[in-house]
Amino acid sequence: MNIAVAQSGGPTCAINASLVGVFKQGLLTKEIDAIFGSINGIEGMIHDKLLNLKSVIRTNEDMELLRQTPSTMLGSCRYKLPNYEENPDIYEKILHTFEIHRIGVFIYIGGNDSMDTVVKLSAYLKQIGSDVKIIGVPKTIDNDLPITDHTPGFGSASKYVATTVQEIIRDSCVYSLPSVTIIEIMGRNSGWLTASTCMLRANGEEAPHLIYLPETNFSAEKFIEDVKKEMAKHKAVIIAVSEGVNFETENSGIEDFQSGAVDNFGHKYLSGIGKFLERFVADRIGCKVRSIELNVMQRCSSHICSKTDIDEAERIGRHALKTALNGETGKMMYFKRISDMPYAVTIEMTDAVNVANLEKKFPKEWISPEQNQVTDTAISYFLPLIQGKVDIYRKNGLPVHFKRPLR
């Protein structure tokens, strides 16, 4: 029997580690011959674009390098499988790829959209009496999947964010003038990554002084009041804000801000919340203010990845293959936390339908009554996820990345 694995959705620092987990477990399993990688997620299955992974990952060093390499070695996709009734052809194409390559197991590493693919594909295969098993492995820096305690990729992202915010705090305290620094952090619908900056309190930082998440209503007027209060206490006020904070309609202004500005090509500006709040503070308070967007570095800064995250991502990939070989299908693997301190998780499975297209928000009870901070309870949730340092391979002083050979 052969197996196949694919990667889907936005890149993370840990998604290649999950691929290595599937690959390693495949090597250990006698009944498995070829291990295929599907190029660009499920699209590779539809168009029969497969890579024989044993011919690409040849040494232990290759495996370790791949574990440390950010982004998706196999490429990714944003393709959402249509319902069978809408487009049966797609399903038949995938089935055809499974059949001609004798693929008995397909592991799909991705977020809640990818779990939708796991649900649909496994249901289709069951219905036609196929024996191919489909198992999902979670991944997303957003940490917004239900059921699982956390998602692979989140630990490394939050380690990068907390480390970088701490450095920005130092950078912000340099001059004698009062100042406001606004740091825009990824998270369109959930604030996990932004909230995780609260970890800096464990190392004695008071900042970020204000933390705003999409889980609360955001009022621009209240924001200005909050900033003024903090400016009375601190010379350099540091603010962490989720890209997706949720404006109260009566106070909005951000749509006007974005739609009011048109460049000389006639394009609307798509400025983020950071730039918006920077302007707002400049206008309403008039102090020195700057905004910083952490951008894609949040999801690809493997040079400072969390060893816990990378190790867990590999482990959950291995478990996924074992689970498929036990005859399961239509499941997603997940982490169940047994204890914060000492930290311990087990790996369990759930029906992928419990995760597909669903989101897990940051808990309301971990948000301060003022809705501008995160409680200390959250710190013990976050801290275990960023522990440990991967010994990064370097050449010429720079990390070495695993690169997929051209086909």
Next chain:
Amino acid sequence: MNIAVAQSGGPTCAINASLVGVFKQGLLTKEIDAIFGSINGIEGMIHDKLLNLKSVIRTNEDMELLRQTPSTMLGSCRYKLPNYEENPDIYEKILHTFEIHRIGVFIYIGGNDSMDTVVKLSAYLKQIGSDVKIIGVPKTIDNDLPITDHTPGFGSASKYVATTVQEIIRDSCVYSLPSVTIIEIMGRNSGWLTASTCMLRANGEEAPHLIYLPETNFSAEKFIEDVKKEMAKHKAVIIAVSEGVNFETENSGIEDFQSGAVDNFGHKYLSGIGKFLERFVADRIGCKVRSIELNVMQRCSSHICSKTDIDEAERIGRHALKTALNGETGKMMYFKRISDMPYAVTIEMTDAVNVANLEKKFPKEWISPEQNQVTDTAISYFLPLIQGKVDIYRKNGLPVHFKRPLR
């Protein structure tokens, strides 16, 4: 005798290491009693705001932590000393601070503006027959000081930039659509930091495919032609661009771009070159395009600092104090490169007037004839500066920073 030290200009990862160098050498020198830190650069000298460093840096661990901490522990300033004739009071205030604290040596760590202070202050002191010695220590991530082979702070900044650009390259190759990624890098007048991304070629990266520096004339039309040529060769085109690229006036458009867009507070948008080129590519080529600004992370990402840079910054700080104690004044210390491979530098001194207010541009002979790339010769200049890894102190998985106690 007592001595004093101050930090000036923009933060870097290495400026605290130079402070540690001065401090350590001070500890080793019998005739030196107190070692003062001047708060916010020369402003601390004017307003007599000094910190007794021996009461703040108490242990070897403190010294090591401070070496690893980004930004300026003593705070910084952008204050430029007026000419004596314009404001003799300022000079007398500084002299008064020297006298009441029995300060015989003042070490000023900073860029070309700070060397102007070294020139003016040392000339004044000589003229009035004072024995106080003033020595400058270079620092800037821009690497744009004349005479010195390179500046402390640059190696760590370029290590961060090259490492991060490599990670962005991985992040950019994920989807099957053609795309353009534009990375905006610091450097208003000189392109050293942007050019240093050529180091990735030593590790087998083809990208950045295009590199634009302030040292050449930038034509937006030529840029579009360049991008189209690269898109014919690569699915994901990566471009490194200095924030200060120099538009040919006939092609400008950037002023229109910046001045044409006004937000609903009536403010002009001050978008950077990255955002401008993103819009331009979207308009003229119509492909998937994004821009990323590396922002202050370039100057404060100590978690990935260069050991060569930090060690050299400390060493040049020590030499500065030795030089002052040898009776020199009005000098700046600098690095003279003896060899690229194996790498060796000596520390020399020059009259600060040779550096004050002057800039060193990236050499024209290291820029490709097409003015959109950097030659291989530059790689052997850059590579030695990013070598070595500092063993970062961590607590709870996060770097530990040295924090100045409140006075």
